[in-house]
Amino acid sequence: MLGLLASALVATNVLGEAAIPADATAAEMVASCRTMIPADVELSGRIVLRNRRGTVKAEHSYRLARKGGATTLAVDGVTREKPADAGASIMGTDVTWSDLTLDYLWWDDVSFDAERESETVHGQVCSAIVMKRGDRLVRVWVDRKTGAMMQAEEMSGGKPLRRLWGTRIKKFGDRWAPNVLEVETVGSGHRTKITVEDLK
Numbered sequence: 001m002l003g004l005l006a007s008a009l010v011a012t013n014v015l016g017e018a019a020i021p022a023d024a025t026a027a028e029m030v031a032s033c034r035t036m037i038p039a040d041v042e043l044s045g046r047i048v049l050r051n052r053r054g055t056v057k058a059e060h061s062y063r064l065a066r067k068g069g070a071t072t073l074a075v076d077g078v079t080r081e082k083p084a085d086a087g088a089s090i091m092g093t094d095v096t097w098s099d100l101t102l103d104y105l106w107w108d109d110v111s112f113d114a115e116r117e118s119e120t121v122h123g124q125v126c127s128a129i130v131m132k133r134g135d136r137l138v139r140v141w142v143d144r145k146t147g148a149m150m151q152a153e154e155m156s157g158g159k160p161l162r163r164l165w166g167t168r169i170k171k172f173g174d175r176w177a178p179n180v181l182e183v184e185t186v187g188s189g190h191r192t193k194i195t196v197e198d199l200k
Helices: 008-015 026-035 097-101
Strands: 041-051 056-067 070-075 078-080 109-112 124-133 136-143 149-156 159-172 175-185 190-199
Touching: 026 109, 026 124, 026 136, 056 097, 070 097, 124 149, 159 190
Parallel strands: none
Antiparallel strands: 041 056, 041 190, 056 070, 070 078, 109 124, 124 136, 136 149, 149 159, 159 175, 175 190
């Protein structure tokens, strides 16, 4: 989520200017996404699990802080360590450690997904990039104009397992950022909304 807080949803709507060259490699595009993650930031809000009818099944408060490259997360006031499986669900929601920290943007094995090239997300033409580490595989859509991440999905057995995308933006001080994100576990009948209520 830290990456999305300075992501294509913001850059596309506010800056409107190119951030990466047209011939950028997959690794260069991912590096562009990383530069949009603030080195020092603190944010807080709510994680809300809902069923397909929109009924709230669980709600948790969270506080996420990044300082000097180190990330700390507290859910319902309890600090959580990075789990051995960063793709595991947090508190039974659709949200994982990887969703909140976008740790896959630092994986070394990255390549373009030629079959998904030039797909659009929120009206922006994107490059699809696949990142791998061990048996984990994540595909992200990066805005070709701004070089910022628009959407992500974790794959399993060649099919999407979970999807993450932003739905709303807000200005926090002098910084525009998505303040509503959605994470859906495909076929589960539920999804989780992440709201950002405070960002500094």
